[in-house]
Amino acid sequence: MTVLVWAEHNGVALKDATLNAVTAAAQLGAVHVLVAGFGVDSVAAQAAQIAGVEKVLVADDAAYAHGLAENIAPLVVAVMADHDAFVATATTTGKNIAPRVAALLDVAQLSEILSVEGPKTFTRPIYAGNAIATVESSDAKLVITARGTAFAKAEATGGSAVIETVSGAGESGLSSFIGAELAKSERPELTSAKIIVSGGRALKDADTFAATILPLADKLGAAVGASRAAVDAGYVSNDYQVGQTGKIVAPEVYVAVGISGAIQHLAGMKDSKTIIAINKDEDAPIFQVADFGLVADLYTAVPELTGKL
Amino acid sequence: MKIVVPVKRVLDYNVKPRVKADGSGVDLANVKMSMNPFDEIAVEEAVRLKEQGTASEVVVVSVGPAKASETLRSALAMGADRAIHVVSEDEVEPLAVAKILKGVVVDETPDLVILGKQAIDDDSNQVGQMLAALLGRPQGTFASKVEMDGASVLVTREVDGGLETVRLALPAIVTTDLRLNEPRYASLPNIMKAKSKPLAAKAPADYGVDITPRLKVLQVKEPAQRSAGIKIADVDALIGKLKELGVA
């Protein structure tokens, strides 16, 4: 089987999410990586170094600069003529493109797989991870998104893949990119951080969230996350949301501050190695999954903790 | 301008799902079912566009069992004008749902289709993108803002790095994220009024769609359970734990 992996990048550098997809793909067969973008020679060169990658296919065209699914999906479909499976990590980019590819290929998509059980058999979470389904595809080709936290990162170096160019239909004329407001942060990225401090509704407002959570995160060298309630109320922006419908994280240590532990939140963080919860309600559901629970008012406990670290 | 909004009947988000003992699926007998929350956001957005005078008609459609008519009535009570129920007691996979919806769109010729970004039961996050592909139309997924602008629509999307805005030529497909709006509760008079709004019953075959599953579910099981740990006495004890973990 030959597997086409979607390279996730920002136009300049490859993102770590690509490495998770390579690991998932390698369990199915030979791995080729598709780098689609504009002026992406450096990204292709980086992809060629990933251990286990045989071939890098580069599609360089202004139409691919912003990852618009309308332009990218026909390209992937064309390249899939010589491949048996397409694998993307379940990022917002992968989730946007893969189903469009699957429909054009007339195959069912396997979303957010957790493991490869056989050439056509996979496990995947349903109901916010409260159930795990083992599913077998009957389609000739596979289209898969893989949960990043379920597959270790492939080695970024050590490989020496050949680089070839491919081309697709280019501009579809259906959509255009207007702009982006991307969060800039010196902190580690949420999905690959070793430690995460997350805040919930109890943080009151944006200023209180910043004054309470950020100093603790700084002391621990942690990434910062949030519950949906905290994002909805505008304490932090949407890219902080951890959960069923936000980001899925699995750090070494996850510190939940003033978060109740709704199933939708737990779905995004319960694979963390160690969970620490600070909550004033001793019956909060978060304590049912926490390894270490501190029943306390966060407004005394967190400043004390930050001060003593 | 006409808007089509597909909606799905799912296990209520407040109910903890229970896996059936025989491993065949999740137990849906005698549990509360509701409209998928992302679909409520989609209905709300369409109804607001109608109230602003931008849209003239909102048509809701559901592919699902007989009881899905209740979900359609809820959408009508929120302000949709009429409903189409494509009845199937068998589970219909996202690709087949998208094919049926394509048939509906071909019949109805809407300018906009607004869907939830994912259903909270199978968590697939596929139908909107698949529908857009089958129609050869643009897609604005994970929308937190939708602005009509002449023959196009501006969609602000929630992406991993923050927000992104795209312009889509109409007709277009939009899928909703949580921050798009806060859905209303239907008032009692509107719930009564919804009972007499038109609801047409259809079958997948009416759209020429074969709903035979492509995926075989071999087993459904509970995830590995995490057990509750210990309560610690105070901040000093917590610091001790952080030191043991090597992070402080």
Ligand SMILES: Cc1cc2nc3c(=O)[nH]c(=O)nc-3n(C[C@H](O)[C@H](O)[C@H](O)COP(=O)(O)OP(=O)(O)OC[C@H]3O[C@@H](n4cnc5c(N)ncnc54)[C@H](O)[C@@H]3O)c2cc1C
């Ligand atoms: C379709 C859908 C998708 C969703 N997706 C997600 C998702 O991806 N991620 C997510 O997080 N949620 C999601 N939710 C929302 C989820 O159901 C909960 O509403 C949300 O997680 C609650 O956030 P919270 O824990 O911050 O707030 P609350 O549930 O209000 O909890 C606040 C907690 O803070 C504690 N507290 C208050 N004051 C103090 C204090 N001074 N000191 C210490 N503790 C204090 C309280 O005891 C309480 O436990 C989703 C919901 C739906 C319907």
